[in-house]
Structures are given as structure tokens and as C-alpha cells.
Amino acid sequence: GENVEQHPSTLSVQEGDSAVIKCTYSDSASNYFPWYKQELGKRPQLIIDIRSNVGEKKDQRIAVTLNKTAKHFSLHITETQPEDSAVYFCAAPVQVKAAGNKLTFGGGTRVLVKP
Amino acid sequence: NAGVTQTPKFRVLKTGQSMTLLCAQDMNHEYMYWYRQDPGMGLRLIHYSVGEGTTAKGEVPDGYNVSRLKKQNFLLGLESAAPSQTSVYFCASTSSNLGTGFFGELFFGEGSRLTVL
Numbered sequence: 001g002e003n004v005e006q007h008p009s010t011l012s013v014q015e016g017d018s019a020v021i022k023c024t025y026s027d028s029a030s031n032y033f034p035w036y037k038q039e040l041g042k043r044p045q046l047i048i049d050i051r052s053n054v055g056e057k058k059d060q061r062i063a064v065t066l067n068k069t070a071k072h073f074s075l076h077i078t079e080t081q082p083e084d085s086a087v088y089f090c091a092a093p094v095q096v097k098a099a100g101n102k103l104t105f106g107g108g109t110r111v112l113v114k115p
Numbered sequence: 116n117a118g119v120t121q122t123p124k125f126r127v128l129k130t131g132q133s134m135t136l137l138c139a140q141d142m143n144h145e146y147m148y149w150y151r152q153d154p155g156m157g158l159r160l161i162h163y164s165v166g167e168g169t170t171a172k173g174e175v176p177d178g179y180n181v182s183r184l185k186k187q188n189f190l191l192g193l194e195s196a197a198p199s200q201t202s203v204y205f206c207a208s209t210s211s212n213l214g215t216g217f218f219g220e221l222f223f224g225e226g227s228r229l230t231v232l
Contacts, residue, residue: 006157032218043205043223044158089157093218101146101165101211101218102173107157 004092006106013080014114021109023090024072030092033066033073038087038108047088048075080113087111117141121206121224128196128231136191136227138206146211147189148173148221149181151202158205164189165211196231203228 006023013019023033034049050057050064050073057064061080066073077084090106119140128134138147145166150158150173160173164183178200180192189208193200204227210219 034220036221043225044221045223046220049220091221102160102163102171103148103209103218103221104160104174105150105158 004090004104004106006090006109008109009107010110010112012112012114015080015082017080019075019077019080019084019111019113021075021088021090021111022072023074023092023106024070025092026071027092027094028068028071030094032093033064034091034103035062035064035075036089036091036105038089040086044089077111080111082113082115085111085113119206119208119222119224121204121227123227124225125228126230128193128229130197130231132196132231133192133194134196134229135193136204136206136229138189138191138208138224139187140189140208140222141187142208142210142222143186144208144210144222145186146209147183148207148209149179149189149191150205150207151175151200152205152226153202161191161204193229196229198231201229201231 031052036044037047038044061078063076087108089108091103093101122137148163149161159175162181164170167186170181182190206224207221209221
């Protein structure tokens with residue numbers, strides 16, 4: 001299978017608290033794991049990604065961790081702010097023989113940061 | 116450098132009508148994708164292309180056709196629109212190297228909102 005499952009589907013946090021979103025994937029050959037943020041009415045935009053040769057990557061208040069053995073990766077947002085309110089998507093590529101790579105997205109997590 | 120441009124941005128169709136969505140990118144990307152996003156749902160892959168003259172089916176290809184006659188353009192066609200095709204359509208492109216397995220950032224267009232009555 002080529003599924004990417006994402007949990008939770010909604011997440012409400014108090015401003016300043018941390019938020020964690022988890023994704024699991026099924027294709028053990030996947031080697032690239034991006035996270036996209038989509039604000040209301042806007043296009044998805046990449047916020048952070050990780051490749052399979054590292055276990056963790058940080059960029060200011062966001063971090064992504066990868067566990068290849070368990071086939072899951074997580075997005076961590078610390079010190080959440082109201083502008084972090086958005087829908088977040090994880091994704092994983094699947095290589096299809098003679099048809100190249102396709103990127104499969106998780107179902108999304110709607111994050112609401114309450115002031 | 117406009118990135119990924121989609122036209123039209125909004126369209127209302129009647130059931131049975133046909134239309135084409137155009138996606139153009141100026142980043143010389145090999146890979147291009149068409150996704151649909153329904154309310155409260157994620158991004159589902161319709162069709163994709165790994166280079167000029169090639170196309171492949173995604174998760175939800177039925178009712179759609181695509182063409183990639185030029186590297187910079189990826190067209191999505193609806194031959195006979197149905198209400199179930201009411202959605203927001205996103206085009207995206209990325210640099211990728213099939214040989215090395217490198218996968219780059221996906222750049223999205225602004226989306227095209229299609230309503231089928």
C-alpha cells in the first residue's frame with residue numbers, strides 16, 4: 001500500500017503550548033518526508049522536510065523527527081502562536097516503476113491556537 | 116519569475132460541460148501534479164507527469180484527462196463535468212531526479228475553484 005495516515009485530524013492548543021502531529025507511512029522505500037502548511041484560502045507551502053539519512057531536523061520553533069524502523073515521522077511546534085493556526089499536511093513519496101515519483105499526502109491536521 | 120500559475124481561478128460549469136484547467140510553471144521542473152482538495156479533506160492526486168510527453172494516473176483519475184505537450188505546461192481536462200467534481204484543484208511542480216531518488220520541494224499554484232451545477 002501507499003497510504004500516509006495523519007493524526008490527529010484536529011488539534012486545539014493554548015498559545016505558548018506545544019503541538020505534535022504524527023504521520024505513518026507504508027512504503028519502506030520512501031526517503032523524503034515534507035510538511036506543508038495551508039492557511040485558510042491559500043495554497044499549501046513547505047515549512048520543513050527531512051530526508052531518511054537524518055533522524056531530526058529543526059528550524060526555529062518547528063522540528064521534524066523520523067523513525068524509519070517504525071515508519072513514522074512527526075511535526076513538533078513549540079511556543080505556539082496564533083499565526084500557527086492552519087491546516088498541516090505530511091507527505092511521503094512513492095516511486096512507481098516506469099512512472100516516476102508521486103507524493104501522497106496525509107489527511108491533514110487542523111491546528112487552532114487559542115490566545 | 117511567476118512560479119506556478121493556474122488558469123482559470125474560478126469556474127462554474129453545468130453538468131455535462133467540458134473544460135480545461137491550465138497549469139504553467141517557469142522553474143524548468145520535470146515533475147508536475149494535479150491534486151483536488153474537497154472541504155475538510157486532504158490533497159488527493161489526480162494525475163501527474165514526470166516529463167514532457169509523459170503522464171500517469173494518481174489516486175482519483177476517473178473523469179479526468181491530462182496532457183503534457185510542453186515541459187512548462189500541464190493541462191487537466193474534464194470531458195463531461197459531474198457535481199462530484201466540484202472541488203478546488205491545485206497544480207504543483209517540483210525538481211526531481213529519478214536516477215538519484217532526489218525529491219524536491221513541491222511548489223503549488225494558487226488553486227482553481229470549480230463548481231459543477
